[in-house]
Amino acid sequence: MSQIGEKAVEQKSNIVTRIDLLKAWWKWCLAVEVPVSFDRMQALAFGYSLNKVLRKVYKDNPEELKEAMKRHTSMFNTNCDWGSLIHGIIISLEEQRALGNENITPEIIQSLKIGLMGPLAGIGDSVDQGIVATIPLAIFVPMALNGSVIAAFVPALIYLAWSYGYSWFLMKKGYSLGKNAVLEILHSGKIKKVIDIASIVGLFMIGCLSSSFVAFKTAAVFNAGTSSEVVLQDILDGMLPKILPFALVMGMYLYITKKGPKYLRIIVYTMLLALALTFFGII
Amino acid sequence: MSQIGEKAVEQKSNIVTRIDLLKAWWKWCLAVEVPVSFDRMQALAFGYSLNKVLRKVYKDNPEELKEAMKRHTSMFNTNCDWGSLIHGIIISLEEQRALGNENITPEIIQSLKIGLMGPLAGIGDSVDQGIVATIPLAIFVPMALNGSVIAAFVPALIYLAWSYGYSWFLMKKGYSLGKNAVLEILHSGKIKKVIDIASIVGLFMIGCLSSSFVAFKTAAVFNAGTSSEVVLQDILDGMLPKILPFALVMGMYLYITKKGPKYLRIIVYTMLLALALTFFGII
Amino acid sequence: MSQIGEKAVEQKSNIVTRIDLLKAWWKWCLAVEVPVSFDRMQALAFGYSLNKVLRKVYKDNPEELKEAMKRHTSMFNTNCDWGSLIHGIIISLEEQRALGNENITPEIIQSLKIGLMGPLAGIGDSVDQGIVATIPLAIFVPMALNGSVIAAFVPALIYLAWSYGYSWFLMKKGYSLGKNAVLEILHSGKIKKVIDIASIVGLFMIGCLSSSFVAFKTAAVFNAGTSSEVVLQDILDGMLPKILPFALVMGMYLYITKKGPKYLRIIVYTMLLALALTFFGII
Amino acid sequence: MVIKAVLVGLLYWIAMGRANYFFSFAFRKPVVLGVFIGLVFGDVKTGLIYGATIQLMYMGGIEAGGNIPSDQGLAACIAIPAAIINSLDPAASVAIAVPFGVLGVLINNLRRTINSFYNTKADSFVEKGEYDKLSTFSFILPWLTNGVLYFTPVFIATLFGPSVVQAFIKVIPEWFMNGLANAGGMLPALGFALTLVVMGRKQYIPFFVLGFFFHAIAGFSMLTGAVIALCIALIVSMFKQNEEGELT
Amino acid sequence: MVIKAVLVGLLYWIAMGRANYFFSFAFRKPVVLGVFIGLVFGDVKTGLIYGATIQLMYMGGIEAGGNIPSDQGLAACIAIPAAIINSLDPAASVAIAVPFGVLGVLINNLRRTINSFYNTKADSFVEKGEYDKLSTFSFILPWLTNGVLYFTPVFIATLFGPSVVQAFIKVIPEWFMNGLANAGGMLPALGFALTLVVMGRKQYIPFFVLGFFFHAIAGFSMLTGAVIALCIALIVSMFKQNEEGELT
Amino acid sequence: MVIKAVLVGLLYWIAMGRANYFFSFAFRKPVVLGVFIGLVFGDVKTGLIYGATIQLMYMGGIEAGGNIPSDQGLAACIAIPAAIINSLDPAASVAIAVPFGVLGVLINNLRRTINSFYNTKADSFVEKGEYDKLSTFSFILPWLTNGVLYFTPVFIATLFGPSVVQAFIKVIPEWFMNGLANAGGMLPALGFALTLVVMGRKQYIPFFVLGFFFHAIAGFSMLTGAVIALCIALIVSMFKQNEEGELT
């Protein structure tokens, strides 16, 4: 399979050079966490990484370019290191699309991007932060405590070597996978299946992520300190676990669906709400 | 959507007046828990509530009337307050059916009724009993302990205001939803889907309810009190959690399927079984 | 249903006599756990049990015989007692196949065998070892402690009576079920469904069994005994529960798929790996 | 005393007879009953204190599926009169209340057993088209019949004092009481089995079984169950186009 | 003493050699073995007491998937003779039994490793159509071969006393013993991997993975797993009409 | 001192400004910052010891979804200078570090709030096709803007000593600090809601809900969630041939 893929990469139909890929990768590494916001997370960093490549790829088609730019400044978040796989895939898909392969619809690109970002965040965070960044610390910090300056730097160096090496490897891998996947999937007519699978995985993961990362609990207690104390959060937990975070996500979802993408407004409202609820001791 | 619905309610094709609805609702509030039995739970109260309405609706069709009466004296149980939604929906469905809409089959009516009763019981019990009835108690009972007679009544008054108000609101809502749903669903041909969804939800919920509310554990211990004590319930739990309640429900189900609806007999047998097993220390 | 079945058994088209069945059953009881190995578990005992029957059934068709022998010396494991049901079913299916019923494909036979072995192991182990072998012990060992030789034998006798009786009963039951199932399923065209269900159950159960019976944990601790101790297994658990056993099973699966059935080699490699990892304190 | 006993008995019937459910649900709270029992005995204040004290034991507790965790109404209607008459310490009133709170669960089981009779009757009225009788047998008769169940114990207890009642209870063998309680735990199975029959979709029984064991393993709330059920149903229904030829 | 050692060795072979599984399963219980070992040593009563005492440690414990939690047979066959000879306190016999109960697990692992050889042989007999040899290699030969494994340690231990055996065991480095035990934990993976191969339905592997992780997360019993699996399979099969064009 | 304060402020900006994420991630570790702050204050060794001591508190802890459990960089950049200047006991440096580790979480929330502005700007540049400006607003500007956020507090704290900063913090009402922290907990909801919108497949929302509540009930890791999700997706996709006529 990987042989076929490499051949495909060599085809005449290439716009993206290895240097383009390298630059996109470097910009991703440079920017990834810098423009992170509550609403779209790493969206701008993703766009920053692809900015030049997209302009090259779609240079004859400003309309398509604009659409692609929109796609790649939309909400995105993943592990910075493992996520490079997505960049590689997306760049090759956009390239194929620019070359006229109309089977590669925006929907495919979007659903793959979102379907992959969750799982790669999950595995990447565990491995990078849970293992690569942690175990060397456990080994070398005690030596640093004994005064070794070198030991103070070793965990950092291990982490750097791993992250840069692996993310660049994945970027290339993703690019060639994208080529292969495109050819293979198109031939087998399984595109819809792939979109479906990616969408389902993506949505399920957004569910897991929401449950895990949205923190919203009430602190309200009625008749506090007595034997007949009633803790509101306990009642809510008895109804539906994490009902408040769920309501929050769904509420925002419905708000956006109905009132359009007024993110700043939502952020401000949420902050005011949080301050008010905190002031009154409700959360 | 609710606008369309209200228009639909205004159509010439109405038999049920607001007064009819009000009476049905009041009878439901009056009777709901009174004729509750182990076998059919609130079935008779449901029938009592709809008795007059059904007679009015099917006044030209005694056969249909009898069928409807059978349907609505069959097993039913839900939260008294939130469950009014079901009454509203069912009344409007029966009305449409009486008016000649043959797409509204008894199966739809039955599956909606059963599909909704579980979830509404779940949410209703949590909110009504867990919140509306509990939190005011937590606040006012301490005052009552200090001698305030008024405080003794406040929780009751809050609960009453909420329950009467909300259940009447839901009754009306259900009725107009029924109208809308009927029109909409018929037009989109999604009836089968709705039945399917309602049936699946209903059956799944019956599973949850059975697991939660059927209590049946063995107390048998072999070689009790020694270090080689064997607790039978532990062995059963190790096989299949709640295996006894499950066997009981399935046993009754198969008995009814095979021997017909001999509920009184099942009740008597079960009581004798319970007494005998208790006598011999098995449960 | 069982009446139809018994008639079917009486048909002219019988090769397997009750004596054949009895012999097959006895050989199963005799051999079942003797040739058990890590790779194919009770496979040879299954083949031993069916050896004679298959030779009789396929006596005119050496090619089919060889195929059947291969099938029934492939991986198998179940509860020795309850598993007899499978033997009964398989013998009757092979008989039908030998009699020319080509609808009974090897796939059906294989998927039923594997689909049934897991659940029967689960229920059989719980009942036989959890109840039949345990409760009498709990009752009689205390008497044995007081010096009663008879009490020492009673649990064994109860277990023997149960096991021999029940497994022979299930063997016959399985044989007649096989006959019925065949006729019924063929007529209703539900063969694919049955295979599907059996395969899904089988695979799901293999998953449960793998999670339950494969033990593989790392003991590696970095910076042990200090406050910044890092337990590798905890990190792995935080990533994916039982990730090592899962990787082991999947690794072996892929190895076999790619390099063919080199079981002895896998066993040796695994043992060396286990010894090495243990030596270095990793597991 | 007879009048007082009658009045307290009626209070309990109002509280637990359940005609007008919302009202009876609100009325049966010990803190409310305390005021009225106090009124009967001419000392609202004392009744209130006893009631509120007993109430503290029954703050949470959800009655679901027709099962009551304990009968606060009976607890109050037995303990408060006894406490007023004997000028007991509030804590002592709680001690009396508890066992009757449990006993009330048995009365509720008895009630639900007796009510089955009305169901059977109802079926024959439907069959014969006697819908007025159906109505009568659906509310007023069960309400009156069950009234006996609710009125009697409290009337007797108030008249003779709870000690006599307790003595009587002691005569009944413990296994019998426990057996009835166990029967009460088992009988709800009937309602669920019946629903399965009523649903009539054999091929959907796996959803029932899944619901049962998911709940048995993970023990979530009913609302959680409903949300999961809805998700599963929506997902499944996406793939459900061609209905014919199903496994039945 | 040699005869006694031979006899006890044979008893252990009968108990754990597993020919006639049901019988050997019943026979290997320490309380039963105690009587027979007692017989060998001319003191049934004492053997019984030791056996019953050791039995108390092994009341539950399910052997599933070919794994044994501990080897009660070896525990009994080493500890009871030692106890009878030295007139030990029953509690002391338990102390001897425990480590041999663990050691027996290793012997079982060894047995299952050796048996793989017979599987490989069997394949070639099937290939050549030598079905009689297949039979021989399926039961009698493994039984005899494994007999050596079971007879030897008990024979030696009874002859020289368990202290010699224990001394021998001490010579073997601990990591080696643990390594073998760990290998025993890992090797069952092979059987399951093999089943996946045998099933041959790649597109159904997700069910395997689901089963694995559901169990890993919730830790239910095998029977519970089977019930859930059946429900899922029935639900899935409802929607499985058109097989062609599947993801493979 | 001003120069030192500037240098430490810059160190913190490098550490948490996040340009070149991998580098900043490695650099922000207290044990590393300790060496550099030590350099600034002319005592590498002491800085190292303080840094390593503070590091011990932050060994694990995963930053996921843009949330940081605590800001080790701020903790180090405030506590180490203070400790060096006052020759504190290492344990005392930890005591200073902790509250600033928490405060840093708020700065991160503030940063993510401010960054929303750049998103809005970006949209308009895309609309107008000004892709160079898009680039500028995607990295350099946010980096500089946020630099203010990171530089300022550390600069001030080093200049005036942490006690002044702590005094200032005390002026801000506690509910306000908590409110901001709570907002930080709630705001990630926006990112997820937005993804739901972006996905645009209403009929697949049940998978989101299932994922949410499975996780809420069983609390597994993200990787576990991904494995389960993939299995479900593969199973579901097996039955998904005819797309038309779906429930939307």
Ligand SMILES: OC[C@H]1O[C@H](O)[C@@H](O)[C@@H](O)[C@@H]1O
């Ligand atoms: O659980 C639903 C419903 O069941 C019964 O009817 C009663 O216990 C009610 O209080 C409850 O609301």
Ligand SMILES: OC[C@H]1O[C@H](O)[C@@H](O)[C@@H](O)[C@@H]1O
């Ligand atoms: O688990 C099924 C089965 O596995 C092995 O064959 C043995 O451990 C048996 O005792 C057990 O019944």
Ligand SMILES: OC[C@H]1O[C@H](O)[C@@H](O)[C@@H](O)[C@@H]1O
């Ligand atoms: O969780 C994925 C990803 O989310 C954010 O972008 C940051 O917290 C990263 O550290 C993390 O890897």
